[in-house]
Amino acid sequence: MVPVSVGQAGNVSGLLLSLILSEQVQNRTDSVDFGPSQLWCHRFAGLRSYATPHSQFFAPSEGIMLPAGSYNNKVAFITGGGTGLGRAMTGVLSQLGAQCVIASRKLEVLQQTATEISSQTGNKVHAVQCDVRDPQAVSRCVDQMVELTGLPDVIINNAAGNFICPSERLSANGWKSITDIVLNGTAFVTLELGKRLIQNQKGASFLAITTIYAESGSGFVVPSASAKAGVEALYKSLAAEWGRYGHRFNIIQPGPIRTKGAFSRLDPTGTFEKSMIGRIPTGRLGKPAELANLAAYLSSDYASWMSGAVIRFDGGEYVSMAGEFNELRKVTDDQWKMLETMIRSTKGS
Numbered sequence: 001m002v003p004v005s006v007g008q009a010g011n012v013s014g015l016l017l018s019l020i021l022s023e024q025v026q027n028r029t030d031s032v033d034f035g036p037s038q039l040w041c042h043r044f045a046g047l048r049s050y051a052t053p054h055s056q057f058f059a060p061s062e063g064i065m066l067p068a069g070s071y072n073n074k075v076a077f078i079t080g081g082g083t084g085l086g087r088a089m090t091g092v093l094s095q096l097g098a099q100c101v102i103a104s105r106k107l108e109v110l111q112q113t114a115t116e117i118s119s120q121t122g123n124k125v126h127a128v129q130c131d132v133r134d135p136q137a138v139s140r141c142v143d144q145m146v147e148l149t150g151l152p153d154v155i156i157n158n159a160a161g162n163f164i165c166p167s168e169r170l171s172a173n174g175w176k177s178i179t180d181i182v183l184n185g186t187a188f189v190t191l192e193l194g195k196r197l198i199q200n201q202k203g204a205s206f207l208a209i210t211t212i213y214a215e216s217g218s219g220f221v222v223p224s225a226s227a228k229a230g231v232e233a234l235y236k237s238l239a240a241e242w243g244r245y246g247h248r249f250n251i252i253q254p255g256p257i258r259t260k261g262a263f264s265r266l267d268p269t270g271t272f273e274k275s276m277i278g279r280i281p282t283g284r285l286g287k288p289a290e291l292a293n294l295a296a297y298l299s300s301d302y303a304s305w306m307s308g309a310v311i312r313f314d315g316g317e318y319v320s321m322a323g324e325f326n327e328l329r330k331v332t333d334d335q336w337k338m339l340e341t342m343i344r345s346t347k348g349s
């Protein structure tokens with residue numbers, strides 16, 4: 001055994017500290033190099049990526065996974081289907097043969113998405129305006145859907161609102177705006193459709209899109225964390241209660257996937273993206289198409305035995321943040337040699 005002096009021990013902690021500091025400096029440099037507006041253009045034009053070299057082992061497969069026609073004669077209702085992940089899920093379900101109904105507040109956005117997707121897939125996509133915070137609006141939206149397509153086979157509760165904000169700066173209305181969309185909105189849609197499906201003795205698959213911090217909680221997005229946790233409790237409860245009516249309930253917890261809606265409100269300057277990717281073991285963000293394939297599987301007949309499931313879909317980010325010693329990924333081989341020598345040279349307690 002080689003004895004290690006206090007000086008060496010100091011070097012090791014110094015090295016660890018400098019590793020952490022240099023990362024912070026690097027992050028600062030990034031935000032100085034690219035001013036917020038410039039960065040914004042780059043990020044949403046997809047011109048910039050922080051993906052790590054090892055992400056090459058985890059290259060995304062963005063083609064459609066299920067066999068063609070898997071959703072023939074099915075109707076899918078997707079809240080927030082006009083943008084981001086909702087749009088990606090609508091695209092995949094439509095490509096697989098579903099007739100889709102997308103609903104949110106901005107009718108023009110929905111109509112544009114509906115036209116684009118249906119012209120690509122040849123299947124009908126209907127746009128219905130609906131603010132999910134208003135139970136009467138939800139009821140009217142379902143009336144409209146029944147006229148257009150009949151009751152759905154698949155319901156995806158995807159609509160959400162979110163912004164980062166220290167909780168001491170949050171107004172009561174700020175809290176309400178998020179929890180009303182996420183928890184009440186999901187509940188209103190689920191109860192309205194659930195009751196009508198039960199009356200009509202029709203089975204269905206319900207899917208909710210939550211987030212990894214629904215489980216852990218997270219500072220600075222407290223209304224979202226609280227509401228998403230509520231959505232998970234709602235879905236797990238109904239999985240137990242409404243199986244007898246032919247209803248399945250599943251949940252996907254995505255990690256970060258670049259969409260304008262999420263990133264503009266959660267990382268407006270682009271400062272956090274690099275550190276986010278640094279802690280994701282697969283070294284990159286998720287892709288909307290990857291989430292859409294998982295959603296299509298969970299909502300399909302191939303998953304008819306899945307209910308009450310909570311699927312974390314985050315490239316490993318959650319476990320990476322949870323493990324107390326995971327920061328040791330940053331220790332180099334030479335530093336490991338020193339650390340091992342120090343540990344082995346310790347005698348007694």
Ligand SMILES: CC/C=C\C/C=C\C=C\C(=O)SCCNC(=O)CCNC(=O)[C@H](O)C(C)(C)COP(=O)(O)OP(=O)(O)OC[C@H]1O[C@@H](n2cnc3c(N)ncnc32)[C@H](O)[C@@H]1OP(=O)(O)O
Pocket residue numbers: 160161162163164165169170171172173174175177178211224255256257261262263265266267
């Ligand atoms: C980087 C990604 C990594 C991980 C992602 C993990 C999870 C992601 C979860 C998501 O949900 S991402 C999806 C995000 N998408 C959206 O948020 C789209 C829809 N959002 C909106 O429409 C708005 O942002 C909204 C949520 C604020 C709702 O809009 P609305 O017009 O209804 O609200 P108001 O503008 O009237 O505001 C209501 C209330 O909130 C206060 N408020 C608004 N923004 C902020 C803010 N940034 N900070 C503090 N407070 C805010 C606003 O002042 C109002 O309160 P008062 O009346 O002033 O008291």
Ligand SMILES: NC(=O)C1=CN([C@@H]2O[C@H](COP(=O)(O)OP(=O)(O)OC[C@H]3O[C@@H](n4cnc5c(N)ncnc54)[C@H](OP(=O)(O)O)[C@@H]3O)[C@@H](O)[C@H]2O)C=CC1
Pocket residue numbers: 079080081082083084085086103104105106107109130131132133157158159160161181185209210211212253254255256257258259260261262263
């Ligand atoms: N992207 C990511 O990294 C992650 C996203 N998620 C979840 O994925 C889902 C989709 O998010 P994403 O695609 O990124 O973001 P978007 O902002 O693109 O999607 C949110 C959608 O919700 C709709 N919406 C908001 N408020 C209401 C309302 N009151 N009534 C009806 N619809 C409403 C919006 O449409 P409109 O404005 O027209 O109403 C919009 O289409 C959300 O549930 C989000 O929490 C979870 C983890 C990570």
